[in-house]
Amino acid sequence: MFPFKLDSLYGDRVALKKLKEICMNSLKDIKTIFPAFFAATLAGVLLEFFIPENIVYAVLGENPFLSIVLATILGIILPIPRYATYPIAFSLLQKGATIGTIFALISGEVIIGSPDRDIMEFKYFGWKSFIVRGTLCTIFVIVGSLIVEALL
Amino acid sequence: MYNICHRWKPHRGGPALIDEILYIATLRFLYSIPILTVAIFTAQMINSIIPKKKIEELLRKTQRNLLGASLVGLITPGPLAPYLPFLRVLRNSGLPLSAVVAFITSQTLVGPIRAFIEIDFFGAAFFACRVAISFLIAVSVGACYQLFGRHIGLAISPPKKDET
Numbered sequence: 001m002f003p004f005k006l007d008s009l010y011g012d013r014v015a016l017k018k019l020k021e022i023c024m025n026s027l028k029d030i031k032t033i034f035p036a037f038f039a040a041t042l043a044g045v046l047l048e049f050f051i052p053e054n055i056v057y058a059v060l061g062e063n064p065f066l067s068i069v070l071a072t073i074l075g076i077i078l079p080i081p082r083y084a085t086y087p088i089a090f091s092l093l094q095k096g097a098t099i100g101t102i103f104a105l106i107s108g109e110v111i112i113g114s115p116d117r118d119i120m121e122f123k124y125f126g127w128k129s130f131i132v133r134g135t136l137c138t139i140f141v142i143v144g145s146l147i148v149e150a151l152l
Numbered sequence: 153m154y155n156i157c158h159r160w161k162p163h164r165g166g167p168a169l170i171d172e173i174l175y176i177a178t179l180r181f182l183y184s185i186p187i188l189t190v191a192i193f194t195a196q197m198i199n200s201i202i203p204k205k206k207i208e209e210l211l212r213k214t215q216r217n218l219l220g221a222s223l224v225g226l227i228t229p230g231p232l233a234p235y236l237p238f239l240r241v242l243r244n245s246g247l248p249l250s251a252v253v254a255f256i257t258s259q260t261l262v263g264p265i266r267a268f269i270e271i272d273f274f275g276a277a278f279f280a281c282r283v284a285i286s287f288l289i290a291v292s293v294g295a296c297y298q299l300f301g302r303h304i305g306l307a308i309s310p311p312k313k314d315e316t
Contacts, residue, residue: 022196022200026192030188030189037184038177044180049169087180089273093274099274099278102274103282107261107289110260111260113231114231116233117232120236121232125249125252129306132304133256133257136293137289144285144288147285148281152278152281
């Protein structure tokens with residue numbers, strides 16, 4: 001009587017619903033990520049135009065150890081939105097920063113995340129755990145960046 | 153692809169310079185849009201393929217295994233905040249703090265969206281290095297918790313039933 005199986009129709013509906021959900025969630029992400037990414041791209045271009053190469057090299061390229069420590073701390077304290085570090089890091093790399101410094105900046109950015117995440121972690125696992133994790137991550141990110149500096 | 157215009161230098165001042173800056177920024181952003189869109193869509197697909205329950209199951213299976221918790225963290229997509237409530241539940245039901253911390257660390261350091269952007273900007277070698285080192289960082293942080301946690305007053309073992 002039916003030219004198709006009811007099972008497959010139900011399966012198709014479920015798949016369509018899932019696809020719609022994926023598309024809606026992607027759009028939500030696009031709404032938050034795109035503006036931040038454009039702002040970061042603009043910041044990267046401004047950095048390329050107005051900050052001389054020799055200054056970037058002196059601060060983030062000459063002494064790998066100091067530049068990695070500085071980049072990690074900058075990554076932690078600067079309120080850069082998620083994924084917006086990349087255009088800025090790329091501009092710094094073009095200007096003479098080392099690859100280890102870029103690794104430190106990108107990894108340092110995620111140690112302390114958004115305020116909501118940090119408050120939740122703080123509340124669920126205690127302030128001591130939060131501080132110890134942050135400190136250990138900072139130390140290991142510095143060590144990891146030095147390894148990357150030696151490898152790449 | 154993203155390298156476009158990176159060697160351009162300003163030769164004029166005033167409005168012309170602003171135009172030039174905006175033009176280059178817009179051009180670079182437009183070139184980044186396809187990879188960003190693909191990255192976001194893929195992350196959402198992974199998110200729907202590996203639901204939170206599956207991650208919870210995997211974490212339960214890892215028990216005290218730091219390597220397992222770090223690996224589960226590496227493959228977990230999206231921001232960390234939605235996973236924190238069930239991490240708390242898992243902790244109260246027996247998962248040690250060291251495994252929780254290893255998961256949090258690896259989950260925040262790497263993700264599917266980051267994979268696409270990083271490969272586009274800095275190449276596959278850089279991304280491979282970052283994944284490997286992030287995994288080692290997560291395991292090391294967890295191991296430090298296991299080894300020294302008690303000495304600095306951290307509640308490493310799960311709380312007793314009446315405490316939860």
